[in-house]
Amino acid sequence: MSLIDETHDPSRTSWVESANGHGEFPIQNLPLGIFSPPGHHVRPGVAIGDYILELSGVGALLPDAVGHLLTGPTLNPVLALPAADRRGLRRRLSDLLSNPTHRETLRPLLHRAADCVVHLPAAIGDYTDFYVGIHHATNVGKQFRPDNPLLPNYKYVPIGYHGRASSVRPSGVPVVRPNGQRKAPDEERPSFGPSRRLDYELELGIWVGQGNALGRPIPIGEAQGHIAGYCLLNDWSARDVQAWEYQPLGPFLAKNFHTTVSPWIVTAEALAPFRLAQPPRPEGDPQPLPYLFDEEDQRQGAFALELEVLLSTAQMRADGVAPFTLSQGPATNMYWTMAQIVTHHASNGCNLQPGDLIGTGTISTAEAGGFGSLLEISQGGKVPVSLPNGETRAFLEDGDEVTLRATARAAGHVPIGFGACTAFIIPAP
Structure with a gap:
């Protein structure tokens, strides 16, 4: 590998x-x-x-x-x-x-x-987003189910949903604030209008290389050979729209309006020196089912990547204030490896194709300082972030610019980066 x-x-x-x-x-x-x-x-x-x-x-x-x-x-x-x-x-x-x-x-x-x-480096036939950042899943789950933040299936099956390939854009393309149905807890009826709780999500993206024939799963031991490279991915999210629409079928309009990727494919070969062992599961967690378990993947399935999220508001740019670091953390906070994601995606015979894009889901740390979304950082809007110029943010406002960065580091090797994954918010039409 x-x-x-x-x-x-x-x-x-x-x-x-x-x-x-x-x-x-x-x-x-x-x-x-x-x-x-x-x-x-x-x-x-x-x-x-x-x-x-x-x-x-x-x-x-x-x-x-x-x-x-x-x-x-x-x-x-x-x-x-x-x-x-x-x-x-x-x-x-x-x-x-x-x-x-x-x-x-x-x-x-x-x-x-x-x-x-x-x-965009490829014509994207299909885009799928997973949910493998266990700390993000736990942090968000606690807001809705304090006593049971993770549902029972989370530690057995890599959770994912099919996104919208047509709205994926490269870094630098502005994000139009989406309109949608939203209903706050204290409102009697839903209303339609611009999202009031717009958020980012810090993710990595997988660029699929060679695909598989329909009906032919990808064995876990061969999954790495189907990954051509990686990028940064921001799965922009309208949290108020999401909260109202996601039951019973999951994400829809809250997610499909725009996804930003860093435009360079950092090849799997370039990242070879930065592979790490997948962190061991906590004691008492179930072992992956056999189709998702491979010894070699466990030895080298994670990456030594440092992730960072920066925020710059329109006022900060006007005043010459440097972007503010919202979070920093390693990419090792993933419950499932890249190979497990690919294998599970194709396990029912789904045919992946060259140029397909797969998101990991939001990558967060267990502690504050490394959360991968404002939903976590602001505790659902209850604790706004204080910025250096006196502004605060619970969620994103028009004119805000979010930048994701990733750097691979390992002793004895030259660090490499992914390039910026950046976009700013413009008002809803």
Whole structure:
């Protein structure tokens, strides 16, 4: 599972000077994406330091199985490749960007990232959101069921729901405050209008690689081979709409109006040095059913990722006040691994396809300081957050900007990042 090679060598540097020491996109990362340079159409690229290398122009220098696939407006054909071919692409890109003999050939294909527009990296056929952050599930459950925050099925089955693929957008696209039916506890009847309890959710996203045929489940020991890479994901949530509509069938309009993802696919290969053992379950918790249990996955199924959420209000930006850190915490607070999520999704024969997107669900810590949503931080709106400029927030207001960040760190390896997952709120129509 964990294939570490010369592409992860901490001594490897790039002739793209800004990549050396870059906080997110050093040569040890090489995330894939879709972008458009100024005045040009969309095309595949790889992030390297402060630049994006245009891949459609280097096809002749890439492995035969890959080069011809890097010319279209999406990365779906690349995601569909076997993992060995993706590793071959990564190794060749690492060589091209580290060996100075390629400098003059590739320099014209470098574009300043700040001048480019980044797009969704894939055409998303389906989007599914899970609920594997056990502390988030517990924190929220306590607000509604203080004596029984987790329902009995939570520790046996990875809980998820089908989201709306058409409303997934890359970082930077504004979120329009949704309208919906909402009914406060002290109101006799529901009303329709802009959400009054708009929230974010800190999640990781899985980009599905090779899929499976309809009716053919994915065994847990093979699940990692079906994951091409990862991103950050913000599953924006209208909590007042959600509270009124979610029984008996679960999330619907409270969730499907907008989902933001970081636009770069951080490949499974890039994250190989940052794998960790899945934290042991608390004593007394049930062992996963056999179809969800794999020893190797338990040894390497988690990631050493530091997660962070930042908030900037319109007033803070006008006054030059830096964004405020709402939460920080590790990504190890997941009750189920990525492989278990994928295996369960396909366990009934559901066919996953290259470019499908899967969210982990909100990742929170057990203690304040690492909560992954304002619903938790403000205790359902009862304890608003105090911001540095004197403003307070129980839920998000128009003009607020939320940024998610993730950094992978491990001793002896160069840290890599995911890029920002950012959007700000604009008023409801």
